[in-house]
Amino acid sequence: MKLLGIFLLLLLSACSSNDSENADVSTGKAVFEANCVVCHGKEAGGLVSNWKEKDVDGKFPAPPLDGSAHTWHHSPMQLLKTINGGGIKMGGQMPAFEAILTKDEKQAVLDYIMSLWPSELKTKYDERFR
Numbered sequence: 001m002k003l004l005g006i007f008l009l010l011l012l013s014a015c016s017s018n019d020s021e022n023a024d025v026s027t028g029k030a031v032f033e034a035n036c037v038v039c040h041g042k043e044a045g046g047l048v049s050n051w052k053e054k055d056v057d058g059k060f061p062a063p064p065l066d067g068s069a070h071t072w073h074h075s076p077m078q079l080l081k082t083i084n085g086g087g088i089k090m091g092g093q094m095p096a097f098e099a100i101l102t103k104d105e106k107q108a109v110l111d112y113i114m115s116l117w118p119s120e121l122k123t124k125y126d127e128r129f130r
């Protein structure tokens with residue numbers, strides 16, 4: 001009985017540390033699906049086959065954010081800056097989310113995006129930026 005108690009305690013503490021991480025990623029997924037998926041596509045995979053090619057209106061389409069484009073070359077600060085400021089000011093198409101999302105929602109959506117990256121990219125990224 002005592003052993004079972006210890007086992008349950010370990011199980012609970014293991015779950016709670018994981019849960020806080022997953023809660024962020026699942027909040028981030030919800031934020032992404034409500035605000036970003038229309039342009040960046042399902043699981044941030046992009047909507048076009050070639051994101052480096054301009055649209056008919058002469059603008060670049062939304063790039064995938066899942067690690068297959070450039071997103072992982074940019075620091076967390078830079079990525080948050082893009083989320084806050086968008087790209088319209090620079091001649092792009094992304095709206096600014098500064099006043100639309102809370103600080104926590106922005107962080108959560110960034111955590112979600114990073115959770116989509118292949119683990120070897122994530123490791124490189126963490127070595128470079130964290």
Ligand code: HEC
Binds near residue numbers: 036071079091093
């Ligand atoms: C109206 C379409 C649109 C929406 C909605 C949108 N984006 Fe974008 N996003 C773009 C485009 C287009 C670019 C490329 C820069 C530009 O043209 O503004 C971009 C660029 C980015 C980048 C930089 C990519 C990189 O490789 O550095 C990030 C990060 C990003 N978006 C995140 C988001 C997040 C997070 C959301 C939702 C909160 C979102 N975007 C919503 C169109 C959109």
